[in-house]
Amino acid sequence: EAGVTQFPSHSVIEKGQTVTLRCDPISGHDNLYWYRRVMGKEIKFLLHFVKESKQDESGMPNNRFLAERTGGTYSTLKVQPAELEDSGVYFCASSQTSGASYNEQFFGPGTRLTVL
Amino acid sequence: AQSVTQLGSHVSVSEGALVLLRCNYSSSVPPYLFWYVQYPNQGLQLLLKYTSAATLVKGINGFEAEFKKSETSFHLTKPSAHMSDAAEYFCAVSGGYQKVTFGIGTKLQVIP
Numbered sequence: 001e002a003g004v005t006q007f008p009s010h011s012v013i014e015k016g017q018t019v020t021l022r023c024d025p026i027s028g029h030d031n032l033y034w035y036r037r038v039m040g041k042e043i044k045f046l047l048h049f050v051k052e053s054k055q056d057e058s059g060m061p062n063n064r065f066l067a068e069r070t071g072g073t074y075s076t077l078k079v080q081p082a083e084l085e086d087s088g089v090y091f092c093a094s095s096q097t098s099g100a101s102y103n104e105q106f107f108g109p110g111t112r113l114t115v116l
Numbered sequence: 117a118q119s120v121t122q123l124g125s126h127v128s129v130s131e132g133a134l135v136l137l138r139c140n141y142s143s144s145v146p147p148y149l150f151w152y153v154q155y156p157n158q159g160l161q162l163l164l165k166y167t168s169a170a171t172l173v174k175g176i177n178g179f180e181a182e183f184k185k186s187e188t189s190f191h192l193t194k195p196s197a198h199m200s201d202a203a204e205y206f207c208a209v210s211g212g213y214q215k216v217t218f219g220i221g222t223k224l225q226v227i228p
Contacts, residue, residue, distance in 0.1 A: 033215065043160075043206065047213035056215065067130060091160065093216075102148050102167050109159035 001099070002026065004108035006092050012114045018080040021111045025074070025094030031055075032075050033095075033105060034067060038088040049075060050097070082115045118143045118209045127148035130227050135179075136192040137222050139207030141224045142188065148191045150216065151181055152206040158208070166190060179203070 005024045013019050027030045034046040046065070047057040060067070064083070067098035069075040079086050089112050093105040123138040127206040141147055164175025170182040177200075181192045190207060207219040 035216075035218075042220045043218040047216070048215060059215070086147075104162065104165065104211070105210075106162075107160040 002016050004094050004106050006090075006108040006111050009109065009113060010112045010114075012116065013082055015032055015084055016081045018078065019082055019113060021076045021077045021090050021113070022045075023077070023094075023108060024090030025092070028096065029094035030072070030097045031095040031103070031105075032069060034075070034077055035091040035093065036088050037091070037110075038085070043091065050061075078088040079110075079113075080115075084115050086111055087115045100107055118145075118147065118211065118217045120207050120209050120217055120219035122207050122222050125220060126223050126225065128227055129197045129226040131199055132196050135192070135197045135201065135224065137192040137207075137224065139181075139190045139192065139204050139219060140188050141190060141207070141209045143209055143211070145211045148208060148210045149181075150174065150188075150208040150210070151179070151192050152218075153203050153209060154206070154221075155203045163205070166220070175180055176216065197224075197225050197226045 007022045011019050028050050032049040035043050045059040046057045049069045053067050055090040061067040064077045089110040091110045092108045095105045119142045121140045149166040152160045154160050159180045164173045166173050166183045175178045179194045181190050204223045206223045208216045208220050210216045
């Protein structure tokens with residue numbers, strides 16, 4: 001079974017440009033999460049989708065970030081316009097929904113974004 | 117609200133020595149606790165998890181962690197360090213289906 005995949009693995013852009021990150025969750029996983037790690041800091045939650053709906057977007061830093069999950073499958077995270085402080089590693093994770101009180105989140109390899 | 121504190125952003129041990137990575141948590145609900153590992157140039161891998169069953173949790177690669185509610189701790193241990201254990205380790209807490217809250221990470225160096 002394929003794991004969570006993310007594209008691209010690396011992206012280098014200039015300040016003011018637009019970048020779109022993509023995440024493909026594990027097939028059948030309704031929950032999809034985005035996280036970000038800025039260098040030297042903690043991995044921080046950005047938002048949580050349940051199918052195509054945003055369940056929790058309390059971690060989104062500002063309105064330059066737009067996340068979508070059309071059809072409840074893959075998700076994109078667009079940064080427009082990118083700023084220097086957006087540099088970091090963006091992780092995606094997915095999990096099932098079941099009757100259990102907890103379902104493990106499986107993480108992708110991350111996208112390393114560098115804004116120059 | 118949940119938070120995690122990892123004591124020591126860098127830990128060095130000799131090969132064959134005990135590995136002890138410290139983690140304390142804060143949670144307003146019964147917590148689910150995790151240790152993740154990130155090897156160089158790889159993604160996050162779940163090492164072990166506590167989900168309210170046994171308080172001593174065994175994970176992959178010989179690691180284990182003990183949940184101590186009275187101390188709000190979830191320290192990670194391994195009896196004998198191997199060179200391949202060199203990586204960054206993250207302690208994390210969750211309330212179930214909610215977001216995972218991570219600690220700042222501890223980089224483990226294993227000295228031959």
